[in-house]
Amino acid sequence: MKYRNPDAHGYYGNFGGAFIPEMLYPNVKELQDHYLDIIESEDFKKEFKDLLKNYVGRATPLYFSKNLSDKYQAQIFLKREDLNHTGAHKINNAIGQVLLAKKLGKQRIIAETGAGQHGVATATACALMGLECVVYMGEVDIARQAPNVARMKMLGATVIPATSGSKTLKDAVNEALRDWINHPTTTHYIIGSAVGPHPYPDMVARFQSIISEEIQSQLKEKIGRDNPDYIVACVGGGSNAAGAFYHFVENESVKIIAAEAGGHGISSGLSAATTALGSLGVLHGSKSLVMQTTDGQVIEPHSISAGLDYPGIGPMHANLFSQHRAEFIAINDDEALEMAYELTRLDGIIPALESAHALAVLKKKTFQKEDIVVICLSGRGDKDMETYLKAMK
Ligand SMILES: *Cc1c(COP(=O)(O)O)cnc(C)c1O
8 A cells, every 4th residue: 555554664755754843652552552452353343433433423414515516517425524423533533542542541531633523533532432531732722722621520530731932722732732641541641633642643544534435435336436536625634535545545546635723824924834835844743744934944834724733744645745645736815715604694503713715725626527526524614603704795
């Protein structure tokens, strides 16, 4: 497999690996040594699939949008991850990792969260499976994401503010890592995207790969073949994209398109378009493309959507980009907003702002009328209503 899985050291081509402080080595090594045996075992798969079906509500529909298809002159299907319990694809990974933590004998889960979506998914899985849950969140994010903070608390999680630095996501990551170093035997750290030191990117991609597994069988049923001409997803760190691409990456007849957050425009200084602006660097434990100054300081990203407001991408995607296996298209804030309104008015589906970036690819590419285009609708827009209302003229 050229693109799908990393080598034994966690490398996808030139990207990946595990760049961690000495003190985290035992924790990460334990995961590296055991994750594959556990998650590929028949017992684990059975339990995981059962929860995805009966608790999360999978399989999510693969919805043929006649209205989008007419407008953009292609055969357009939406993979409805927005219909999952808790409203996005993140629950797939949270359930998988909490199950894994239980198999490893852990009693305590920690996570970091920016907008709170990953925190809510993790707190949900912990409530379900009876594990203690501690979520680190920047003080600034706690103030601006009050509804998700309330959800986490109601679910029984302890939310700890990160008060250093810019008091946002990267500071929460630092606090979570400090906690993990101090509780190596009892605690599992759940990373919410396809980023971090090996084995996280591969582990998260495997848990999310249910997305493309379902797309294959649903396409087969609907159109008699199991691969689309195009698969499209947005990339923050890259977990919904990794899941949507997973079963198609080795099939070069499937064109892969990743939407990244252009913010105010890639040359505006307010952007999160990592492939357009980034260079080789190490961020959060792996070597990948990173938005950084020439002396290696991480540049503060900007996107209207919290889930895409990240200065890096996972190593799998950095490799797909550098090998020209995937095309990356930057979608600006206003283009995503416009597309969110368009889908809402055309189909009665209010998408997450992140997902609206993937949908906006329809305005950037020209397709053939018979092309099968599958777009991953990663989440629902409830969390973005304030932004949507402000933008309404
Ligand atoms: C978090 C989030 C994303 C971005 O994360 P990835 O790991 O890149 O998938 C995209 N869409 C939604 C709805 C999210 O909540």
